Amino acid sequence: MxxxxxxxxxxxxxxxxxxxxxxxxxxxxxxxxxxxxxxxxxxxxxxxxxxxxxxxxxxxxxxxxxxxxxxxxxxxxxxxxxxxxxxxxxxxxxxxxxxxxxxxxxxxxxxxxxxxxxxxxxxxxVPPAVTLTWDKSGMAVCQASAGKPAANVSWIPASNHITEEEVHHSNGTVTRVSYIGWVNSTLPTVTCLVTHPATNQTLSLHLSYSSPRLPYLVIGGSASVAAVSGVTLCLILMCRGFRIRKLAHRSAVPFETKNFRFTPSRVKREAVKPPVSSESIYQNYNPRMNY
CATH class of the missing domain: 2.60.40.10 (Immunoglobulins)
Structure with a gap:
């Protein structure tokens, strides 16, 4: 003992x-x-x-x-x-x-x-690199890249249609990605909150400015502008062609007489000599000139 x-x-x-x-x-x-x-x-x-x-x-x-x-x-x-x-x-x-x-x-x-x-x-x-974007499928994407420890991501307003995924890197850092659907949302803005021991960040995305329908509207608007411009250009060219043909029809004969270079000078003078009246013919007549 x-x-x-x-x-x-x-x-x-x-x-x-x-x-x-x-x-x-x-x-x-x-x-x-x-x-x-x-x-x-x-x-x-x-x-x-x-x-x-x-x-x-x-x-x-x-x-x-x-x-x-x-x-x-x-x-x-x-x-x-x-x-x-x-x-x-x-x-x-x-x-x-x-x-x-x-x-x-x-x-x-x-x-x-x-x-x-x-x-x-x-x-x-390690503080993460934070980005907030949208994709064509109608999802807002908040990504906290290469953070250690992994960052926490939340949304304002909260939603039941949120999915998350994590990617673990070999150096011990973690990338966390959070998705939220906003296609049918009537709110103009969505906000992503990222909390981390090294940093806290808040990013907001204006949905009205980043709608995936916007590129199509821009393309459609450009096509409409191009169509209107094309029609206007065609009308201008048609009007000019009509005026040119009309002017050519009015001045076809004078242009040919004026620019005809092989007419003898005598013929040309006769062609341009004004008509003479009978009074002018006998105006300077002198019978002695015959003898």
Whole structure:
């Protein structure tokens, strides 16, 4: 019985030690921003060494040794560094953070009293690209592309004719597409609400301006305008042709006489000589001129 209590006391002491030596935090950062992972150290015993490492075999390892004031960096990109000087602040800084930095990190502190671990879980948030369009089938389409986590999409006004679909990408992002039918709707506007930890967006679509019947109306209007223009052009050409034929009929003979170049000059003068009266013939007659 005494042995059993001794074992239980040892297990309890070990559990208390583990709880006191472990700490855990979660950090969520938007892609492209700065991520800071803290490693609190409150012991009065002087620090011997601190090591930051990501939980994978070939990931970054960042270490600092106080007795020699030496830092070491292994398999770490230039985006990973100490927040400040490691002898005053043990926090890890990642800037700019991307999806590849997401995961679990461990800060291990060593001093004369032992080793202490502090765990951090880094989550990278990616805001989606939001669009609101319509298609020819009479559906309004609200799409939140490549977001992490997946965005929530809702409509104003709400409708029972809403369908959604999701596409999961290999990098962990999600595209969510929501459809709502508005062919028989009498409302002039539909509004899409997109909620996400990184962004909240509201987009509105004027249905009266985006009706799929509009292109057909435009095409029909263009055809009508073209038909009216064609008829008007035909009438103008017919009127001009009629006037040209009428003018040609009126001036056919004078044009031929005037432009006839092979008529002798005497004939031409006779042709244009005005008629002479009998009085003018004997006006200058002198009988002596015969002798």
């Amino acid at each position: 005494a042995q059993t209590w001794a074992v239980l006391a040892a297990l309890l002491f070990l559990l208390i030690s583990l709880v006191e030596g472990l700490a855990y935090s979660t950090v969520s950062v938007e892609a492209g921003h700065e991520a800071v992972l803290s490693c609190p150290y409150v012991s009065n015993v002087s620090l011997l060494m601190v090591t930051w490492k990501m939980k994978c075999s070939s990931c970054c390892l960042l270490a600092y040794r106080s007795d020699s004031n030496e830092t070491r960096k292994l398999n770490c990109s230039e985006r990973m560094m100490w927040k400040h000087s490691p002898d005053t602040d043990l926090a890890l800084r990642i800037y700019p953070v991307n999806l590849g930095d997401e995961g679990n990190y461990t800060c291990e502190i060593a001093n004369s009293e032992g080793n202490f671990l502090f765990f951090s879980s880094l989550t990278v948030i």
